[in-house]
Structure formats: C-alpha cells, structure tokens
Amino acid sequence: MTLIDGFTTPTVRGVTLRAVSARRWRVLDRTGRILGHLRAEAVSAGTRFHAERFDLAGRRLRELGAFWTAVEAVECLRYLR
Helix, strand or coil: CCEECCEECCCCCCCEEEEEECCEEEEECCCCCEEEEEEEEEECCEEEEEEEEEECCCCEEEEEEEECCHHHHHHHHHHCC
C-alpha cells in the first residue's frame, strides 16, 4: 500500500490498481484490460469508494455505485463488464 495525499492505495486481489491521481486508480484485470476506475472520497463516516466507467458517448466517467470497501467497488466493475 502507498500513501498518497492522505489516501492509501487499496489492495484488491486479482486486479492491478494504477494511480491516475491522488484519489483515483485505474483498475486492470490480470490480462491488462481496463475494467474501470476506482475513486476514493473522504466522508464523515470514513472513506467511500466509487466504481466508475468511461462513457464513450457522453465522453465522461459515469459512476456505477458507491461502496464502503474497495473490494466491493471492484466487484461491481467485474460484474458489469
């Protein structure tokens, strides 16, 4: 784990997380295919992890859901592949 701007890079089994910014990581599967992005947000109750995927038609990142753990957010990206 690496500490960047107060956030620690989460560790999720079966994927690689590459830092895009201080609070956003690109999620890659074992073959190197991009599954989406993981964004961390500090809230009063802790840290929320947002699963996001690039929407080509809208040319923006679209949020798929907000979760309390990075593992749940990555599972969302895997499931909605």
